[in-house]
Amino acid sequence: MKLYCLSGHPTLPCNVLKFKSTTIMLDCGLDTTSVLNFLPLPLVHSPRLSKLPGWVSKDGTLNLEKKELLDLSTIDVILISNYHCMMALPYITEHTGFTGTVYATEPTLQIGRLLMEELVNFMERVPKAQSATCWKNKEIQRMLPGPLKDAVEVWTWKRCYSMQEVNSALSKVQLVGYSQKVELFGAVQVSPLSSGYSLGSSNWIIQSHYEKVSYVSGSSLLTTHPQPMDQSSLKNSDVLILTGLTQMPTANPDGMLGEFCSNLAMTIRAGGNVLVPCYSSGVIYDLLECLYQFIESANLGTTPFYFISPVANSSLEFSQIFAEWLCHNKQSKVYLPEPPFPHAELIQTNKLKHYPSIHGDFSSEFRQPCVVFTGHPSLRFGDVVHFMELWGKSSLNTIIFTEPDFSYLDALAPYQPLAMKCVYCPIDTRLNFHQVSKLLKEVQPLHVVCPEQYTQPPLTQSHRSDLMLELQPPPMPYRRCSVLNLPFRRCYERVYILPELANSLVPSEIKPGVSLATVSAVLHSKDNKHTLQVSVLPPSKKRKRVMEEPPVVLAPKPLLSGAVPLDAFLATLQKHGITEVKVEETADGHILHLQAEDTLIQLEEDGTHIVCDNNEPLRTTLRDLVLRFLQKL
C-alpha cells in the first residue's frame, strides 16, 4: 500500500492511495495563492493600477498541485471531502485521460459547482487582451522583480478552466450519502462520514474486510451549521491520514466572530462602509446568522446588507434545502416547517439583498453606509476589487478579513497606500492541535500520516511546541511529491464457502473449542470476490475447449500431526496378528522389531520410520495402523 502526495498545502490536499489494486485520489484542492503575484483585475479600467511600476497586468493563473509522480489516467476514483477541496477537479478529469468516477455528497457537488461557476465568471467577465507565457521561462523569470523571481514551478501555473470543462468534470460525480457503503471493484469499500466543517463535508473510510484507512480532511468540532462530526466510526483504523487542520491555530473562532460584529457596528455608527471579502458559501452563513441576532441589539436595523456574487442567490437558496446535512437544531426547524437559516428572514424583511454583480439593479438600489459581502477573498478578481478602489481612500471605511486562506497583507499590497481601516478576524473552524490530539487519543489509529508542516511548530512561532502534533508512535510526515509506503501487512482475504461445500466438511476437534477440517475445493475468483465450491465435473458437453474444464482436484497432500503412543500401538499390532515384537528403547523413542516379518518400526515424537522390504500388503497394513493414531490435515 502506497501513498503518493501531490500537494504540499496542508489544507488543500491531493493524495493518491494505492490499496488492493485500486488507485484512489483523495481530494484535489486548488492552491490559488499564486494569484497574489498578479495585479487585481478591475471591473472598470483603473488608471492607477495600470500605472503601477514594475508589474505586468495579467489575469489570474492558478497553481495546480500536481506533478508527474504517477499517471493520472490510472486513477480509478476520486473521493472529495468538501467543496473547497475539489476546485482542481476539471484539471484532473478533463486533460489527463481520467476515466473513473468522482464521489461526493450532494451539497459538496452543488456548492462546489457554484464556487467554480463564480470563479469562471470572475475570470471571463474581464477578458484580457493578451496573455503572456514567456515569462515562465526560467531565464526570464530569473530577471523578474520581487516575489515572482522566487516563485517555484511557475510552469505548473495554469489558466482557469471554462464552464464547459466544469460541467463535464462534474458530470463524472456520483452522489453519496453519509455512511453509505460504496463498493469499489469488490475489493475495497469506501464510505463518507460527516466531518462537521461545511455543508456535506466528509471524512472517508477506505477499508477491506481486514484493513482500514481513515482519511480526515477539514473537520470541525465546533457547533456551526453542519451536521456534527462522526468520530466513533474512525475508530480501529490501521492508518489515519490527517489533513486540513486549522490555518489559524491561535485564533479562536468565537472571539473572532465577536470582534467582527463589534468592528462592523463601530464603522457603521461612524458613517463608514464595511467590506467583507469572502467565499459565497460556508462561513458567510454563520456570519449572517450572527448578524441576524446582532442587528437589533446593535441598532443596525436600517443598515443595508449586500451580498454580491454571480451565485449569491443560488448559494442562499441551496443552503435552505439540505436539511439532512444540517445540525440537529436546524433540522428541527425544518420539521416545523421553517427555513433552517435565518437569512431567509433577512431577505424577506429586505435587510439583506443579493445581486449577481455591481452592474444592473445594484447600482440604482445601492445606499451608504452599508455592509458588502463579496468575493474573491484574494482581492485580485471579482467585485471586491471595485469596492477596494471605491472605499480604499476613506478612513471611515473598514475592510474585515474573515477567510484565512490568504495573507491579508499580501492581498492588500497593490492597493497601498490605503486609508481604509483593516481588521483581520480570520475564522477557521477546522480542528486545532488540541482538539486533534484529543480526537486521536479517542480513536486510536495505529499509524498517523500528516503533512510535514504539522510535525513542527509554525516558522513564525517556533517556541510554540503546542502548535504541532506530538504522537506516539510519531506521525509519518509527507511533503509534496513524497511517496510513502504505508506500514501494512495484508494477511487475510475474505472467501465464501458455498453451502454445498460447507455441508460436506467434516470438522474434528483438536483442542477444546478448536476444530479443524480439511478443505479441498475449487476456487472461483470473480470481481475480486472469492468463492469455494465443491468440485464437480460438469455435465460433459461434446465439444469443449480444454480451457473450460475445471481442474481435477488432486487428492490432498496431507500433513500428519501428533505422535504414536507405544502401548496402544503394540496392542493394535497384536490385534492384527503381529505378536512377536521386540521393543528397544532409544534416545528419541523406541525401535520395534517385528521378528516374524523382519521389519523395523522406529517410533519417535515427530516421526515414524517403517523399514520393510518388498512386502506391499504388510507395508499398507502398518501404514494404516500408524495413521490411525495421527491427525491428517
Place this chain on the structure above:
Amino acid sequence: MPEIKVTPLGAGQDVGRSCILVSIGGKNIMLDCGMHMGFNDDRRFPDFSYITQNGRLTEFLDCVIISHFHLDHCGALPFMSEMVGYDGPIYMTHPTKAICPILLEDFRKITVDKKGETNFFTSQMIKDCMKKVVPLNLHQTVQVDDELEIKAYYAGHVLGAAMVHIKVGSESVVYTGDYNMTPDRHLGAAWIDKCRPDMLISESTYATTIRDSKRCRERDFLKKVHESIERGGKVLIPVFALGRAQELCILLETFWERMNLKAPIYFSTGLTEKANHYYKLFITWTNQKIRKTFVQRNMFEFKHIKPFDRSYADNPGPMVVFATPGMLHAGQSLQIFKKWAGNEKNMVIMPGYCVQGTIGHKILNGQRKLEMEGRATLDVKLQVEYMSFSAHADAKGIMQLIRMAEPRNMLLVHGEAAKMEFLKGKIEQEFSIDCYMPANGETTTVTTNPSVPVDISLNLLKREMALGGPLPDPKKPRAMHGTLIMKENSLKLVSSEQALKELGLNEHQLRFTCRVQLQDPHSDNDTLHRIYTHLKSVLKGYTIQHLPDGTVMVESIVIKVSSSAEDANTKVLLLSWIYESVYRSLRVWQPPTLDIFLR
C-alpha cells in the same frame, strides 16, 4: 437451515393498516404500523397481541421502520409505541419524520374531537412517539446493532417515501412500502440496485392494472375539469393534504396559466400552505427537473391556487376545490360533497384508491343513494369520475422492480387477494421464483442458503491463484487445498503447514524404507549412475536428480546404493520415501520400478 419468516399483521391480502413482521437472522423487525380507513373499531389498528399477549413490545422487536407518511402506513404508530408500549428505535426518512406527526394529529382530532371517541392516543403521545424516531437518509447504511443493518432507497410514491433493504449477515429482505416506477410532475421514479435479496416484499395495489400513458390520463383529467367549469359547475377533488394534491396542483396551475382561465382554485384546510412549504424545504426529494430549476422558479409557489374558506362553498359560479381527506370518509371533503351532491352540473373527481367502507368507495361503485348518520339519505346527482393518479407501481412497474433487485423469493402485500393471485402467477411464470401472499396473521417461511464467510490466508490464496501461471486467467476456477480452523467465532482457512504452526502442533513424518538387492559388478557410484540413466529413460515426466552426495531422487523418493558386506557384486538399494509422496506419486510408479530393479 437459517430461515426468514414474514407475518403480516395488516395489509395481508388487503389494503390498509400495513404492518408486517419480519424475522431474519434472529432479528425481529416491524415494517410500517398503519391504520385502516375502512374501520372505526378495534380492527382499525393491527392486532399487536399477536406479538405478545401481555406487556410491552420492546423486547420482542429490534426496530420499527416506517416507509412513508400515509396514515395506512404510520397511523397506528403512537398507539403501538405509547399505548401498547415500545421504546426501541423507529426509523423513517426526514420528510416522513417532519410530516407524519401533523397527519397523526389531524387523524387524532377527527377521531377524538369530532367523533368524540375516548381511549385514543393524545397529542402528547404523538410527541413522545416522535422522540423515538431516528431519521434515515437515502442510501445511508444504518447499523441498528452489530449485526442488523438497514439502507433506504428512493420510492417515489410521496415526498420522503422509501424502500428499505434489511440485512443480517448475508441474508437480506427488501420492503418496498408504496412505490412508483414512473416519474411524475413532482417526484422521481423508485430505484434500487441489484441487491439480490432473499425476499422482496412488494405492495401490489395495482397488481392487475397496466395503466395507459400518464399523458392521456392528465389530458382526460384536464378536459373533464375544463368542461365542468365551462358549464358553470363546481369541481370537488378529494385528496390527502400531501402527495397527489401537489401533483394535481402543479398540473392545474400550468393548465390555468396556459389557458388563461379565471375560475378560482381553492385548497382546503390550513395545512396547504404548510404542506407546500415542506415541499420547498425538501426539494432534494423531488424530481430532477424541479430540483434543477428551484432557484429560478419554485414549483410549489402557486399563483392560481388560494386557500379555501368554508363560506366559499356556497359562492355562485364555477370553482375547483381540493379538499381533504381523500376518501370522503370525514372532514371537509365530506362536508363539501354533501353540499354539492344534489346538483348534476357539479363533479367529484376521485384521484386515488378508496378503501372499502368509505363513501368514496361507495360512490365509485355506482351507489346513488347514501345513508348518512341519523338515517338521512343523500341523493348523489353530481358526476362521479375516477382517475387513477395514485402513485403506485402498476403490474409492469412491479415486474420492473423485480428485474432490478433480482430477489430469490417474492412476497405480495397491500393489495386485494384476487388481484394478487393473478400477479403471483405471472411472477412465478416469468421469473421462476416462489411468490407468496400470506393473509393477516399467516406466517410465510423461506429457508435461505447463505454461504459461509471465511478468512483465507493471503499466502494460501495467492499460491492457489498463482497456480494458473504467472497471469492466472481470472475466469478459470482453480483447485485449492487448505485447513479450516474453527475457533470460537472465527473461521480461518490456511495452508496445512500454517495450521500446524498456529495450533502449536508438530508435524509427524511417516517414512518408509525398503531394501532391494540386485547383482551388479560395477562400483557403487556406477551402479547408481546406471540406475539414474535407466530411470530417466523409463520415467518420463518426473523430476529425477542425481545429487552429489551419492543419492538419486525421483520426486521426493530417495535412492541410495551400497555394496553388500559379503559380496561386492551384490548391491543393496535403499529406497526411502515419505508418506505424502507415496500418496501422490508412488501409486503411479512403485510397482513398475521395483520390477525394473528386480529384473
